[in-house]
Amino acid sequence: MDFNQGLNFQNGYPARRRSLVDDARFETLVVKQTKQSVLDEARLRSNDSSVDPEIEIDETQKVIENNGENDAGLTEEEVVLSNAISEGPEAEKALQRAALILRLREGMNSLSRVLKSIEKYQGSVCHLETRPNQNDTSQLDALIKVEMTRVSLLQLIRSLRQSSSLEHVTLIGEDNISAKNPWFPRHASDLDNCNHLMTKYEPDLDMNHPGFADKEYRARRKEIAEIAFAYNYGDPIPFIDYTETENKTWGSVFNTVLELMPKHACAEYCRVFKLLQEEGIFTSNKIPQLEEMSNFLRRHTGFSLRPAAGLLTARDFLASLAFRIFQSTQYVRHKNTPYHTPEPDCIHELLGHMPLLADPSFAQFSQEIGLASLGASDSEIEKLSTVYWFTVEFGLCKESGVVKAYGAGLLSAYGELLHALSDKPELRPFEPAVTAVQPYQDQEYQPIYYVAESFDDMKDKFRRWVSAMSRPFEVRFNPHTGRVEVLDSVEKLESLVHQLNTEVLHLSNAINKMKMPSYQ
Template sequence: MTKNIDDVEVRGRNANIEPQVNPPTADGFKNKMAIQRSYSVENGYHGKTRSLVGDAKFESFVRRETKTKLLESAQEFEFDIVDEEEALLLESLSTENNNDKVRLRILVETKDCLLGLTRIMKILESEEGKLYHLESRKPKKSEKNIEMEFLLSCQVKPARALFLLKSLKTSNGLVGARLVGGIEVSESCVWFPKHISELDQCNHVLTKLEPDLDMDHPGWSDLEYRARRKMIADISFNYVHGQKIPEVEYTKAEIETWDVVYLELLPGRASQVHIKYLEIMEKECGYGVGKIPQLEDVSNFLRRTSGFSLRPAAGLVTARDFLSSLAFRVFQCTQYVRHPSSPHYSPEPDVLHELIGHCPMFADPTFAQFSQEIGLASLGAKDSEIEKLATLYWFTVEFGLCKENGAVRAYGAGLLSSYGELLHSLSRKPAVEYRIQDIYYIAESFEDAKQRLRAWVSTSLSRPFTVRYIPFTQSIEVMDTFASTYNLIQELKIQVTQLSSAFDQISTTNQLITEKII
C-alpha cells in the first residue's frame, strides 16, 4: 500500500496528557527541553511497542504542554512584571514556535565589580546565553552601596529567558537586574549539534518499555537480567566522543540468544545489499555463530566502507537527537541483549537489532548517504517536521522493503532482526504478535528514495538556511548567506577541475590505445 508521509497516523497519541513539569528553577531547562517522564501507557503512549514516529509526536506534544505550564508557573514569580517589555518576555515563552529567540538588554547592579562580572558571565554560560555587548559604568545614584552597573545585550532561548533574568536578580554578588530598551524576538533555529563531539549532549529518555519499569517486559521478573542490563547501560552512558567503545563480555546465555536470531536469517528474503555486506562482516568483524561482535570492531569497519560509525547508547534517545546523529554518519547503538525467553522479539532496540539489522546496511555507501540526508534535514527542523522525518525513517531504515530483480526484499532493520515480522512483511496475513504493523513501503531503489527525500526537503522545510557536512572536521556548516557558500563554491571549482583533468587523461589514454591498434 502506498501512502504519503503526511497521511500516516501513528496509533496511541493522546491529546489529554498531563505533562510532568519540573518546578521552574534556573536549571529547569539545562537539557534543552528534554522529556522528563516515561513514554508509558499511563502517560498516554499507547501500546506495548515504541516507534520513532510515536516518539516524535509524543515529544512535540509534551514540549508544547511544558511551555504552557512554564508560563503559568512563571506568573507566580516575584518579578514585578508591570511594564510591557517584561510582559512580552513572558508571552514569548508560550509561543508554539520552538525556533524563536529573544534579544535582551539588561542593566545589572553589583556591589563588587570583579565578583559581579564573574557572576554575570557564569549565569550567561549556565543559561546558554549569547553575549553581544557588555559595558560598565559608575552608578548615577549611590543607593544600596552599588559599586558598578553593567549593561549587557544578549540573546537567549525563550525557555531560559525568565530564568536568566531571575538569576541576575537574585544571585549572590549582584544587587539587582532590570530590562531596559526593547525586547526583540528573532526567528532562528532550535539548538542542534555543529560538531560530532556535541553528540555527547544527546538526551537519554526514560522509557516505560524497560525491565525496571514495565511489568509486561520479558525481563521484568528476572532480577539478574535487570541488573545485567543496568550494568551494560551504565558503561554506555559514560561514553564520550573520542573514547574507544567499551567492550562487553557477553555471557553464554546472551550468545545463545544471538545464535538463535542469526541462524534464522532467511535466504532469499533479505536485500542483496544486506547479504553482500553481512558476508564481508563475517570475515572482517567476527559475525557468525558463537560470538557477538564488539561495537568498536564494527564501527571501524563501517568507517572504512561508508564513513559511518557507531556510538554506544545507554538506551533510547529523543527522536530529534537520534536523527541529528545520522547527520554526522553516527548511529546510536545499544549494547545489551534482549531477554533469552523472547529471542524473536524485543520491545526496544538491542544489540542484535543493531548489529544484524542495521550495520550491514550502513556499510553500503548509497544507503549511508540516504540515512545521512535524513539526519541533515532534521537539523534545525520544527517539531512537526521532525515527526515527518521520523515517519520517513521508520518506514525505510527500520521497516523498509525494496524491489530487486522484480522481487520484493527487506532492507529495514526491524524486519531483518525479527523472524516473525520478516515473514509477515512479505505476506498478506494479519499482523504478528506484539507489533501491529500493517503498512510497509516498497522503494523502487535506494537512489529513488534519496531523490524523493531531496525533493521534499527542498520544498517543505521551513528553516531559513541549509546545511552540509564537512567530513574533514566532522562538523556542520550552516549556509544562510551568499558569503557562507564561499567554501562550497571553492570546493566545487576544485572538483570540476579534477573531473576535467580526469576526462582529459582518459581521452588521451584511449587515443594512444587506438593509435597502437591501428
C-alpha cells in the same frame, strides 16, 4: 536510566523541547518516580509469588494513570528548579532568568496583576510581549522574561497558577524561546548532549517487556547502560564480555537471518553481510563488539558508532546521523524472545542496521536525513521519523518484481520478517508525503508496510521529499572540520563553490586522461 546522568539541561533546550514526537513525550521526573515505585511493587509481587500476573498488571496500570494525571501540572523545568533549590541556601538565592508564557483571561487587566505579583516577589521584568490567543481572540497570550531568585520564581509560579484570571502558566528555560535560532549539535562532540532516552520500553518500566520480571536481566541491562552514560566523544567503545546466554541468543537470531536472507533480504544487505562474514565480524558464536564494527564502518563509509543506553528520542537519534555517527545500544534482548523485542538492542543495531550503513549510497542518504533533522520543528521531526520508521526500520522494496526486506527492524527480527512477507499485513506503495503521517506503534508487528519500487527509488523519493522541508536555512557538513555549518553567508557559499570547482576540475582531468590513447 539514571535521570541526572541521562539528561542534560545545559545544552540549549530541555529534553521535552526536542521530543514532542507523539511517542517521544518525556515523562516528568515526578511521574517517572511514581511509576517506578508502583512498578517495583508490582514486580515484587510478580517475581516472588504465583499470583496471576494478568490481574496485577491491570490494577497497576490504573494506579499509574491516576498518578500521571495528578502530576501533570508540573513541567520538567519546574522539577529541575525545585531540585536546584533544595541543593542548599546558596542555590536558593541564586538569580534565575526564566521565561513565562501566560494565557490571560481578562486581557490587559490580568497583565497588570501579573506584573504586580512579579514585583511582590522582587523579580524584574526583562522582556514582555503579548498577542491575541490564536484560538480565542478575546484572550491574550503573554511572554514575560523575568529575573529573580529561584525560590521566588517557584513561589511566583505557584501563586500565578492559583489566580482565576489566568488560563494557564508555563515556565520555559530562558534559552529556549528562540524558534529562529534553535540549538542543534554543530560537532560530533556535541552529541555527548544528545542522548535523551525514551523510557517507555525499558524492562524496568514496561510490564510487557520480556525482561520485566527477570531481576538478573534488568541488572545486566543496567550495567551495560552505564557504559553509555559514562561515554564521551572520542573514547574507544568499551569491550563487553557477553555471557554464554547472550551469545546464544545472538547465535539463534543470526542463524535464522542467515537462512532467510537469500530469499528475503535486499541485494545491498546481502553483499555487506558476506563481507562481514569474510572479515570474521559476523559469526554465529559471538556477538560482534561495537568497537570492531565501528572500525569496519569507518573503513567503508566513514560511519562510526557510539554507545547508547536505550531507545533515543527521534531528534537526538537523527541528529547523530548528520555526523555519520550511529548511536547503538549494547545490551542484548531477553533470551525468551529472540524473534522480536520491543526496544532496540545490539542484535537489532548490528544485524539490522550495520550492513546498510556500510553501503556508500545508503550511508550518504542516512547522513542527509540527519542533516535535514537539525533545527527542524517538532512536527517535521515527527514526519521525518515516521518516514524513517517505514523505510530504514521497516521498509520493503521490489527486486525484479519480488518483494524483499531492507528495513533493519525486519532483518533483526525474524518473527516480524516472516510476518511482513506473509499475506497477513497490508502492503502499500511507498509515497513519502502519505507515509509521513501514518500512525504506527513499535510494540508489536506492524499491520501496514510500505513497499518501494526499488531500493534506489526509495532513496530518491525520500531524498526529494526531505529537501522540500520547510526549514528556513540550509546546512552542510564540512568533512575537513567535522562541523555542521549553516549556509547563511555569501562568503561561505563562495568558498564552497571554489572548493567544488576544484573537485570538478580533478574529475574532468580524470575523464580526459582516461580518454587519451596512452590510457587504453
